[in-house]
Amino acid sequence: MPTPVTQAPSAFSLDAVRTGEPVSVGTVARLAEEVAFLNGHNLVKAGEADAPLRQTGAGRVSLTGLAYTLRVPYTRSSGARVIRIAVEIHESSEILDSQAITVTLPTGATWLDAGGLDGTATFFNPPVGRTTPMEIVGFANVSGVTASMTQEIEVATTPTSKGAGVRRVTLHECPLSSLAVSSSEPGWDAAATRSGRPVIDGGSASPRGMQRLFYLLDQARSAWRQHWCLSGVESANASTSNTQTPHWHRQSATEGEIDWLLNAPVNDPNWYLQVRDLYAGTASAWKLRVRYRTSSAVDCELKLYHQGGSLSANSFSGVGTEGSTAVTLTATSGAWAWTTAVSVSLPRDGTNGLVRLRLTAKGPGSGELLSIACVDLREDEA
């Protein structure tokens, strides 16, 4: 009997489980409902890729007519069987302004409904001045995907000479309506906890029994990840001019701010998140990867700074000292590459797990350029 997936956790009182009294099948049924919520409904929203138009006044390479790729790092959580991929394209005032959009899925995934995102459709840009978004949506079956920390959704845009390209990519796992009576997904047999049934031991590979519930509980802890990413443009444009490149970049060989292509920013951007803080006192384990390109044979570096703290009165107050994690960007001499993942311990001493992040980099030096397309930070709970 499939288990309906609830859209809310249950407000269960521990008074129902009393020392010295037998554990009733009713309280075990609550365990089953809660694992259904955690593994079936509360699924992952992956980070987004964002490609705003470039300020072109100073010779900056425009996105119009530029073929480029956006990447959304994604690790499948154990309950997900379908993902929703939505893409928005930029407005344009040009005639015959169009592009094909080709989404490359992780190994094992197949399209349920590509919505033209498999490169077979020609998408024409909406007119300039339109505030209403136009989402292009596809759904993919990911039930055959083996979760990996190196997986991603890759969105390539191939424009005509006036095609304005992709503005945004967003990715969400689709909540389930029910858990199957299956051991291959986080399945559970709701009949196992019907009134009158004995509470059995079971096993992790069986869709019923206490051991199975323990297994599903552990899946909701260790196979469920927070996804953080900054994802932008990756193209074949090889400009090494820091006033022209369409990519986020750093030229100087000393550690400093990355040029995020903002229009005259005053302060370097910081980002904020709340970690799960599962163990009350233990740092949160994450993996950091970077998609980058160096124009020369000089190694570069990216450094992630992290600090717990709180926000009040329009300012951040840190606790403890700011930590950092550096990742070496081995020279690629013009080719885009991912770094291998490095471990990051995010602090959990901020208020409700609040953490501030900021990024710096060392470039290759004068006349050369470090380009960055994606900074991928994914929770790596053991």
Next chain:
Amino acid sequence: MPIGQRVVTRYIKHPPPASGYLADGDPLDSGSAHIVHSNLSHLSERNIRLVAHALGPGEVDWQGAWSGVIDETQIVGVVDVYSLIPWYRDRTAKAFGPLALSMARVQTAPAGLVPRKVRVVVQGTKSTQSGTTLYVYAALTATCDTPIRSLRYATATASKAAGGSDTLCVFDLLLTPELVRPTQEWPCREASSGLGATATITPAWVWVGWRSTTTAAPSGDPDTIESISVFEVWE
């Protein structure tokens, strides 16, 4: 009680399945049952999703905010503050999502379950131009359309007036939705599985907008928006 009761506010690891920890016929003691219930409640609270992290535009071009907008009209004297900006990306706004909302709070008037709150943190810099203010808006909407035209589940706003020098501002906005109803069906499983192939869910989009009364350089001194962070929070 928005989630189940916990023994302690942390996750307690238990022996792995098939470890022989709980064999058939063995009594399931209430202490173990308490721990498993507590762990599930803890995860229900703590498995919060990060929605999006993005860059701002840098300088805010407020004088040109409504210029060229073709499907929205500026209404002078409007009282709805969320209609003061056209929500034209990336000039005055960014949009993120959708996020399939998870119900995780209890509300009493009217009674029912309501979604988790969504926190929006916007970093900007308030310039020194005297008599000016930087406003930041956030809205959780029922469709991907702008907050002017879409049903808003929740809104929040913050502002900063000019001080004596450029001021780094970290605006902290909390979107607190009330009761919502499912609005869409998403496929959730291949149709050939013999099980439900769609799920009824409540998607929501997060809009972040800004407005500044500064004027452009060189006579003016524009404010800037540098970064945006959007994530669910636990209660």
